[in-house]
Amino acid sequence: MDRSENTDKPTIEPYDEPTGGWGSVKSLVEKSSQEGLLASTVWATMQRQNKPDGYQCVSCSWAKPADPKPFEYCENGAKATMWEITPKRCDRDFFARHRVSELLEWTDHDLEKQGRLTTPMKYERSLDQYVPIKWEDAFREIGEELNQLDPASVVFYVSGRASLEASHMWQLFARIYGSNNLPDSSNMCHESTSVGLPESIGSPVGTVTLEDFDACDMMFFFGHNTGTNAPRLLHWVQKARKRGAPVITFNPLHERGLMRFKSPQNPLEMISPDAGTKMSSDYYQLKVGGDVAAMTGIAKAIFALDDAAKESGGKRVLDTRFIEEHCHGFDEFEAFVRAADWEQIARCSGVPRDELEHVARTYSKAERVIANYGMGLTQHRHGIENVQMLVNLLLMRGMMGKEGAGISPIRGHSNVQGQRTVGITEKLKLIPVDKFEEFYGFTVPKEDGLDTVKACEGMLDGSVKGFVCLGGNFARAIPDTGRMEEAWRKMRLNVQISTKLNRNHLLTCEKTYILPCLGRLERDTQNGVDQVVSVEDSTACIHASYGKSEPASRELLSEPKIVAELAKATVPGRSTVPWDEWIADYGLVRDAIERAYPVDFCDFNQRMGTPGGFHRDIGACRREWRTETKKANFLTPESFDVDPDIDTTSQDVLKLITVRSNDQFNTTVYGYDDRLRGVKGTRMVILMNVEDMRRLGLTDQDRVDIETYADDGVTRRVEDYRVHEWQLPKGNCAGYYPELNALIPLWHHSRRAHVPAAKSVPVRIIKRAAG
Numbered sequence: 089m090d091r092s093e094n095t096d097k098p099t100i101e102p103y104d105e106p107t108g109g110w111g112s113v114k115s116l117v118e119k120s121s122q123e124g125l126l127a128s129t130v131w132a133t134m135q136r137q138n139k140p141d142g143y144q145c146v147s148c149s150w151a152k153p154a155d156p157k158p159f160e161y162c163e164n165g166a167k168a169t170m171w172e173i174t175p176k177r178c179d180r181d182f183f184a185r186h187r188v189s190e191l192l193e194w195t196d197h198d199l200e201k202q203g204r205l206t207t208p209m210k211y212e213r214s215l216d217q218y219v220p221i222k223w224e225d226a227f228r229e230i231g232e233e234l235n236q237l238d239p240a241s242v243v244f245y246v247s248g249r250a251s252l253e254a255s256h257m258w259q260l261f262a263r264i265y266g267s268n269n270l271p272d273s274s275n276m277c278h279e280s281t282s283v284g285l286p287e288s289i290g291s292p293v294g295t296v297t298l299e300d301f302d303a304c305d306m307m308f309f310f311g312h313n314t315g316t317n318a319p320r321l322l323h324w325v326q327k328a329r330k331r332g333a334p335v336i337t338f339n340p341l342h343e344r345g346l347m348r349f350k351s352p353q354n355p356l357e358m359i360s361p362d363a364g365t366k367m368s369s370d371y372y373q374l375k376v377g378g379d380v381a382a383m384t385g386i387a388k389a390i391f392a393l394d395d396a397a398k399e400s401g402g403k404r405v406l407d408t409r410f411i412e413e414h415c416h417g418f419d420e421f422e423a424f425v426r427a428a429d430w431e432q433i434a435r436c437s438g439v440p441r442d443e444l445e446h447v448a449r450t451y452s453k454a455e456r457v458i459a460n461y462g463m464g465l466t467q468h469r470h471g472i473e474n475v476q477m478l479v480n481l482l483l484m485r486g487m488m489g490k491e492g493a494g495i496s497p498i499r500g501h502s503n504v505q506g507q508r509t510v511g512i513t514e515k516l517k518l519i520p521v522d523k524f525e526e527f528y529g530f531t532v533p534k535e536d537g538l539d540t541v542k543a544c545e546g547m548l549d550g551s552v553k554g555f556v557c558l559g560g561n562f563a564r565a566i567p568d569t570g571r572m573e574e575a576w577r578k579m580r581l582n583v584q585i586s587t588k589l590n591r592n593h594l595l596t597c598e599k600t601y602i603l604p605c606l607g608r609l610e611r612d613t614q615n616g617v618d619q620v621v622s623v624e625d626s627t628a629c630i631h632a633s634y635g636k637s638e639p640a641s642r643e644l645l646s647e648p649k650i651v652a653e654l655a656k657a658t659v660p661g662r663s664t665v666p667w668d669e670w671i672a673d674y675g676l677v678r679d680a681i682e683r684a685y686p687v688d689f690c691d692f693n694q695r696m697g698t699p700g701g702f703h704r705d706i707g708a709c710r711r712e713w714r715t716e717t718k719k720a721n722f723l724t725p726e727s728f729d730v731d732p733d734i735d736t737t738s739q740d741v742l743k744l745i746t747v748r749s750n751d752q753f754n755t756t757v758y759g760y761d762d763r764l765r766g767v768k769g770t771r772m773v774i775l776m777n778v779e780d781m782r783r784l785g786l787t788d789q790d791r792v793d794i795e796t797y798a799d800d801g802v803t804r805r806v807e808d809y810r811v812h813e814w815q816l817p818k819g820n821c822a823g824y825y826p827e828l829n830a831l832i833p834l835w836h837h838s839r840r841a842h843v844p845a846a847k848s849v850p851v852r853i854i855k856r857a858a859g
């Protein structure tokens with residue numbers, strides 16, 4: 089693959105502008121002209137973004153308010169929109185001009201930059217090219233192939249963008265066919281949340297809504313790059329700061345969005361020469377993986393403050409009534425925290441005792457606290473423990489199930505949370521098996537299916553033979569790129585339902601198909617009627633989304649239509665699902681969702697237009713704990729010594745974090761700049777602490793190779809990266825996903841949730857010989 093760079097002389101300079109502001113506006117103007125979009129088209133489309141009667145943004149999953157601003161979008165949401173409504177086309181002529189072996193040399197950026205896919209294509213091995221295929225032939229051939237394969241050997245992947253309607257149909261199709269193999273992008277993302285939170289509070293999702301953000305008097309941010317990955321949330325952080333609420337951030341990197349922000353929606357702020365709002369009142373650059381230790385320190389200091397209050401007869405710092413009435417496991421937790429050694433806490437977290445005590449003092453004074461977090465907590469070997477420890481911290485002070493307080497996992501893809509709600513999961517216990525069987529007259533296979541890591545293991549051992557993907561770029565998003573690409577090509581079937589060309593399409597199997605689909609912004613007319621779809625945001629609010637843009641090609645089919653046609657070709661007569669009726673009216677799919685999930689989706693069709701969305705039934709929001717103990721559980725970690733099964737004490741092993749730039753959406757690379765980190769023209773950099781550089785004999789701009797430190801007999805290596813000095817903790821380094829996924833061993837994942845531990849990869853940096 090070619091290098092992810094667009095110049096020989098990339099520059100990296102500290103960026104000290106606020107997020108938002110004019111930098112954001114300039115970046116958008118550049119992007120729209122690169123895409124060849126008319127300003128009037130962009131303007132007309134954007135005005136409908138995240139509006140109750142418009143479409144829900146295809147970028148992040150952040151909540152959509154009931155009373156949107158005139159422009160309820162951010163720089164990155166606008167980029168995602170422009171990427172979808174681009175006039176560029178990756179059509180049959182393109183595929184006639186380029187062989188697949190040639191395209192394999194292209195970068196992710198160059199592949200997707202070709203524009204929207206327009207025609208169903210099939211790989212023709214003798215030509216090493218994709219050739220057009222008629223839709224009906226594609227469906228028939230795929231159906232025949234699936235029926236020759238053992239259903240247990242086929243995987244049905246979903247990336248988190250597909251609507252609730254398409255997702256519900258997808259999982260029914262897979263299960264009728266005979267497979268519970270339904271991994272999703274959430275398996276690589278917030279699965280530590282989906283496994284960890286139900287054990288703690290009996291809810292798989294967060295407990296806060298926008299009203300809570302308006303009511304809180306303090307926030308925590310652990311491991312989230314808000315300025316890039318959920319920029320609209322910055323408005324709520326800014327509002328909180330303006331009313332004097334402290335915002336305390338723990339992140340090994342100084343992320344601009346949580347430092348300074350200027351709202352591009354506010355003309356006065358834009359013309360003011362000041363540096364914008366200071367977003368985090370306190371910002372701690374903890375060591376990668378040091379969160380359990382840091383939170384143990386904060387908890388320890390809370391106990392000390394509470395002891396002092398008890399002694400002096402002052403107001404207790406612990407919410408003892410809440411703990412007694414609502415919690416289980418407190419004593420064990422208290423014993424663990426009290427026994428923890430300050431010296432070890434400081435060493436493991438990288439944050440000194442007095443600073444953690446300062447955090448505890450601030451926290452002890454707040455009444456309504458929200459704890460936000462992202463991939464910095466979930467993508468670790470101890471991802472679940474991270475999440476549960478953050479809940480413990482909230483439970484100590486009763487910060488759950490009351491206004492202005494709660495846990496806020498900031499989800500990724502725009503409908504990733506909702507897909508799980510309507511049945512996308514490999515775990516049987518999470519779906520209403522009996523209902524599906526009763527409603528549709530088929531038998532759901534009775535064993536759990538494969539999640540992402542297990543599906544990859546199956547590919548490696550040859551037991552997985554077919555992959556059907558509803559969106560996404562699975563092969564590029566997973567770890568161990570080298571081994572997985574090789575294994576992928578040995579499968580029999582690769583079906584990709586997509587909007588843009590990506591590397592997963594080029595990993596061809598015995599039979600390979602690209603099925604191009606409509607995007608969410610586009611008009612989806614079935615049976616002469618424009619259809620509506622729906623999504624669930626990060627705060628468990630469900631919204632309708634109305635696509636109105638002209639479809640990129642007349643040949644495109646909608647995702648629900650493609651799923652229905654695949655099902656009809658593969659499992660005809662094996663269920664009573666009325667596929668054709670559902671396609672003629674997506675409202676009937678919503679009725680089916682309501683029947684399967686009557687509490688969450690009560691009056692679905694009537695309520696989906698509610699401004700701000702309608703909120704799902706989350707017990708923990710009103711202190712109803714759906715756990716085995718019927719209480720909110722304090723869950724005590726075994727230790728806070730991180731990654732105990734990987735020995736990184738050796739002086740030259742660093743822990744690598746893989747992150748997103750401000751110019752990408754996951755594997756979609758819009759460009760080679762990361763404005764908010766001051767990186768221009770390249771993604772092939774490795775950001776390092778100056779002391780580590782010195783020790784390893786490196787200077788700025790040196791060329792290095794990076795190798796994984798693991799003794800499993802596999803060499804994992806990326807070559808010719810540029811070193812750059814960066815302000816991050818000693819022993820840590822950082823670079824960009826997905827290029828660096830080649831370094832992550834498949835087995836390096838959250839122990840129980842199986843989220844690849846993309847934030848803590850043990851690596852060695854090797855200087856390249858000059859010349």
Ligand SMILES: Nc1nc2c(c(=O)[nH]1)N[C@H]1C(S)=C(S)[C@@H](COP(=O)(O)OP(=O)(O)OC[C@H]3O[C@@H](n4cnc5c(=O)[nH]c(N)nc54)[C@H](O)[C@@H]3O)O[C@H]1N2
Nearest residue numbers: 148164311312313317376377462463464500501748753754
């Ligand atoms: N524009 C844009 N928006 C997006 C996406 C995108 O690619 N582009 N992706 C979407 C998706 S699917 C997701 S999941 C979200 C991802 O959004 P984030 O959760 O912000 O994901 P990352 O970019 O991986 O950044 C993780 C952050 O965690 C920090 N971190 C790393 N290790 C640790 C640690 O050990 N402890 C702590 N406390 N912090 C740590 C990193 O420095 C970084 O700031 O964004 C969504 N929104």
Ligand SMILES: Nc1nc2c(c(=O)[nH]1)N[C@H]1C(S)=C(S)[C@@H](COP(=O)(O)OP(=O)(O)OC[C@H]3O[C@@H](n4cnc5c(=O)[nH]c(N)nc54)[C@H](O)[C@@H]3O)O[C@H]1N2
Nearest residue numbers: 247277559560561565585586587588590746754755825846
């Ligand atoms: N090292 C490392 N690895 C990671 C991560 C990390 O932080 N570090 N993050 C992980 C996370 S959080 C996630 S969510 C995964 C992301 O993994 P995925 O969700 O699989 O990947 P995306 O890059 O979002 O998928 C992009 C592709 O989706 C297709 N697409 C876009 N819009 C649509 C649509 O409307 N319909 C359909 N059918 N297709 C569409 C386009 O063809 C595009 O090429 O990656 C994970 N991998």
Ligand SMILES: [Mo]
Nearest residue numbers: 273277500501
């Ligand atoms: Mo994600």
